[in-house]
Amino acid sequence: MCLAIPGRIVEIVDAENSIAKVEVGGVRRNVNVGMLDREEAAVGNYVLIHVGFAMTKIDEAEAQETLRVLEEIGQYQDEFEQFKTTSE
Numbered sequence: 001m002c003l004a005i006p007g008r009i010v011e012i013v014d015a016e017n018s019i020a021k022v023e024v025g026g027v028r029r030n031v032n033v034g035m036l037d038r039e040e041a042a043v044g045n046y047v048l049i050h051v052g053f054a055m056t057k058i059d060e061a062e063a064q065e066t067l068r069v070l071e072e073i074g075q076y077q078d079e080f081e082q083f084k085t086t087s088e
Contacts (some may be wrong), residue, residue, distance in 0.1 A: 003070065004048035004055055006063035009033070011043060022049060 007022040018034030020041060033041035033054045040047070040057035047054035048066070058066070 004050040004066075005070065006046055006058060006066045007031070007049050008063070009041065009043050009045050009047060009054075012041070020054070022047065022054065024049070 005024055007024040009020045010023045010028060011021040013019045013021050013030055018032055018041070019030050020033045020043075021028050022031040029052075031047075031049055031052055031054050033047070036047065036054055036057060041054065046058050046060055046063040048056050048058055
């Protein structure tokens with residue numbers, strides 16, 4: 001099963017093409033943020049990522065809670081591994 005995983009936007013790589021660098025568990029990958037409003041796709045914001053796309057902005061508390069739940073149900077490692085191996 002593939003779930004969305006929370007990450008924090010650390011850099012806008014290509015604003016014209018809606019690409020941002022997002023960090024999950026210390027790993028940084030390029031993610032398409034085109035589905036978000038410009039204000040939502042800002043450095044420092046947390047987003048839910050699914051198959052290389054930021055689906056929605058979430059707050060830090062929600063990001064931490066989502067990570068906790070993913071760990072609890074045993075899905076975090078699977079999702080994290082998929083994020084790590086996704087090509088940039």
